[in-house]
Amino acid sequence: RNNFLGWSVAEILKANGYEVIKSCIVNDRGIHICKSMIAWQLFANGATPQSTNTKGDHFVGEYYVKFNDAYKKEVEELIAAGKTKDEAEKEAPIMKATQQMLLDWENGKPDVMELWKKMNGWVYEGFDVTYKMIGSDFDVTYYESKTYLLGKDIVQQGLDKKVFFKKEDGSIWIDLTAEGLDEKIVQRKDGTSVYITQDIGLALQKYEQYKIDQSIYVIGNEQNYHMKVLQLICRKLGMPNADNIFHLSYGMVELTTGKMKSREGTVVDADDLVDEMVATSKKHTEELGKVKDFNDDELKELYNTIGLGAMKFYLLRVDPKKTMVFNPEESIDFHGFTGPFVQYTYARIKSILRKNETGDGGPFATGPLFKLEKDIIVTAEQYPAAIEQACAEHNPSVIANYVFHLAKTFNSFYTEHSIANAETEYKKQLRLKLASLTANIIESGMKLLGIHVPERM
């Protein structure tokens, strides 16, 4: 959802005349990375994504799970040996090894760095495959391994300005109780920075680097508090970018059975989901048998277009702010308020336009219009307003709803009035114009959602 939202909002901003720079932050360091590394050292026997024929990011993810399994087991054993839960969690050998590895990483220990680079490389390879498949791209990528030290000098300045204060143990904090929040740490007692410190530094760096008017953070609503704190700190420090920070907060996607939890395996993997959607589009297409003359490449492209279109539309048709429910059993429908419905309307119009000669564009005689003809004109005229609203609200669902409404309006007209056998040549040309207009808007609107439209389906 994050990816599709970011993409779509960027397109919508561009459509409103803004210049957009898409950036991505990769969490490529920290304790979670070390967990996978330790588990790989312990259990892999030198296995690689190639040797096991596994996608790189999934491969590394498997070792993250293996770490947690092993860790859990060790903790249970220690508790059985008489330790308290807290002691056991701290003393488990595999956890100690992981923490040591994090220190080694920060000190740049060669063999750790080498392993880190190798495993990260696998993850990136996997991500690349997924990003390419779903049509995602970024102009800038920030790696946390390179930005995690940012913001430390700002902390020092803040201390001088008395925005921050130092506790007896040397840790540095900001007091936000006057704003209804809590005290928040910005630097550990050992002098290392925390998450928010990096964000302060990165926010300023982005601002100085690109002179942006607005910095839009596409982040889940679980971090609403964090983003509030970030903006507040920037404001208190008098940073020039403070008011440019906008948190595009989106709700989580939940399953009918409840929240997705990676540790409990109740997650729907993006790759699996896309595969499933493409397979479903293949099944439907074959059943309908309308494209028997397509060659293999054309078929593959069509299945991707429909499958991805269905998925993206499904995720973008809901207000981003809202938590949404996804039912994996029922899968995503291809009828009604869906991507394929809109794509189908487009393909049908294109078919008409191929089969009917458009006139020389001479002046239209004025004449009475049927209600359904007027409906299309009225709806088409609303498109610019929909784009503006979507932009103002940072909300692609406005476009999804609009495009669906337009497609539905056209379909009603299509069933009621023939274009090829219109009452007069004038009527025919008028209707071809309306059809063409509708197709153009559908194509444009779907593009704003990152969805392709097929010429036939």
Next chain:
RNA sequence: GGUCCGGUAGCUCAGUUGGAUAGAGCAUCAGCCUUCUAAGCUGAGGGUCAUUGGUUCGAAUCCAAUCCGGAUCACCA
């Protein structure tokens, strides 16, 4: 407990700068393919807009209280 977000049809969601009989899709039921692609179209049933009170000529929409659900309040990121 503090802060924030949400509760609209069986399900998933629109609609909230206050305005007429609260709208879609799915699901259910009844129709429509000798005519431009039926992934479509037409119709039916289905609602105490969480509850209560308030403001108003008028409230799903604004205010208050209550109930229910979620997020968050880490020397994790």
